[in-house]
Amino acid sequence: MAEYSPARYVVLGLIARHGAMTPYELKSRVEDDIQPFWPILHAQLYRIPAELAQAGLLREETETAGRRRRIFHLTAEGRAALERWLADPDTPEAETRDPAQLKLFFADLGAAADIVALATRQAERHRGWLAHYESLRADLDPAEDSRQRSRARLLRLGVLHERAHAEFWESVAADPDRLDD
Amino acid sequence: MAEYSPARYVVLGLIARHGAMTPYELKSRVEDDIQPFWPILHAQLYRIPAELAQAGLLREETETAGRRRRIFHLTAEGRAALERWLADPDTPEAETRDPAQLKLFFADLGAAADIVALATRQAERHRGWLAHYESLRADLDPAEDSRQRSRARLLRLGVLHERAHAEFWESVAADPDRLDD
DNA sequence: AAGGTATGGTCTCAATGAGATGGTGTCAAG
DNA sequence: CTTGACACCATCTCATTGAGACCATACCTT
Incomplete structure (x- = not known):
């Protein structure tokens, strides 16, 4: 199909x-x-x-x-x-390629300080995207056409995604060994 | 570099x-x-x-x-x-390719019912991954070697990521026009 | 000894990635 | 009025990756 x-x-x-x-x-x-x-x-x-x-x-x-x-x-x-x-509601799996996650995965092979530097940069980056999506969402005309609603739905996912990642990297920068969510 | x-x-x-x-x-x-x-x-x-x-x-x-x-x-x-x-803490941007987000983006061009069917499948899929990551995390030996800590960090991101996505798609399935987070 | 299954490896063609390169219209400054 | 500068617009090439067919070897079971 x-x-x-x-x-x-x-x-x-x-x-x-x-x-x-x-x-x-x-x-x-x-x-x-x-x-x-x-x-x-x-x-x-x-x-x-x-x-x-x-x-x-x-x-x-x-x-x-x-x-x-x-x-x-x-x-x-x-x-x-x-x-x-x-x-067709059946779609292939999403694919992600994130070099930062790769570096985090192999972090035990490098210096301990590398993790904090990496996490700090990533937190900034994701905060930036979060702000971007939030401002796009703020600009959205609340006019109720289906186009705007489609856009708003996806921006909501963008916000949730970037918020989760930003918070994750911030917590790694603050405490690399934290285990709870 | x-x-x-x-x-x-x-x-x-x-x-x-x-x-x-x-x-x-x-x-x-x-x-x-x-x-x-x-x-x-x-x-x-x-x-x-x-x-x-x-x-x-x-x-x-x-x-x-x-x-x-x-x-x-x-x-x-x-x-x-x-x-x-x-x-090197400076890494290229992450790239995501998610056909489901694509379909959601263009949802206004199709039938209204398509969204719910799509969101239901996606919610299931992300719930599955969430359960997977949580079980991997549960299996992790709490032994404090740096290997396990590296693994645990990344699994935590996996959990946060899948949780955010699962909740998003569930909320879309329940109410496609919801706007708040 | 036959067949099934997991192990292990190579190959080809198409598609995409990465980015260099070059042309065209428009407008502002001289 | 003309010459750059800049934004607009398009194509091309080479390398890399994607997708998956195909093949071979070892081991295990009946």
Whole structure:
């Protein structure tokens, strides 16, 4: 059932939500909104739409004006594929790659002081993200459209996630050997 | 300063901790302990040690007995590289790829009922991981060696992480439009 | 001795990562 | 009015990783 990789659905979804757009605009929107839970290299956002157009899920149009940018529109097949994907509650496992957790895992092989330095940096970093998500959430118009609600739901997860991690790293910095939650 | 990719340090670290081993044993240990924060394909655990041996960070030895497996030992340079890495508190950002968050992000483009089905599955999944980490933590010998303490620290993060996610998805399943934490 | 199962290893093709490179439109300062 | 500077926009290449097929050996059981 997973006919396409998740990055493909990011492209379909953004175009479905905001209307036809260029790869460059896709890139901006991915950076702003999607990077935290599905990073995509900018070059991919030129490769993927071209491929989806080949497959008939997008339609490619070239500007006649000056820059002759390529604009990608959603087709009916594209929308159908997106809706099939959304309707399937069975998704692959999440994957995390966190170099800081790796260093913490191997901390017993290094110097004891390394842990505190690492944890201090990580705590700062996660506090930063937490503040970022909270401010985005504060900016959200309470207008009750489903777009804003989708956004708010995910920002709530971002906040909970960053809060848990920030508190964890702070507690490691304060007491590396603490065992209780 | 990041001379090698994190996966390289996984190999160096496991050998530093447990002594010389074969790729197959690396594979088992990665699956058991490291997969949650740094997934590595098993084939990589045959490619990487060979490459590290080329670079002089490992020494390769071949069994004379029956199966003639390749056993990789840590060299002095290998240990030095590992320690340099551990001593550097500056690490790249964590990356997460979670298809479920992607579906939640685009939920407004699908049917309202999709959210509840998705959230229910995710809640189950995270509850499962939470139980897993808690049982691993319960099995941990309270013996005060630094190995066990390293393990315990990371399991604590696993527990906090899974608890936050499980609670989030449960609350989404119960009330998709809830806004407060 | 046959077959099953866990152990152990290699290979190939596709996809993505990482980032260098280069062109185009716009606007402000000279 | 023209020349940089800068933001916008796009493509390309090479290395690395992903995904998984495929194969071989040893041991254990019936």
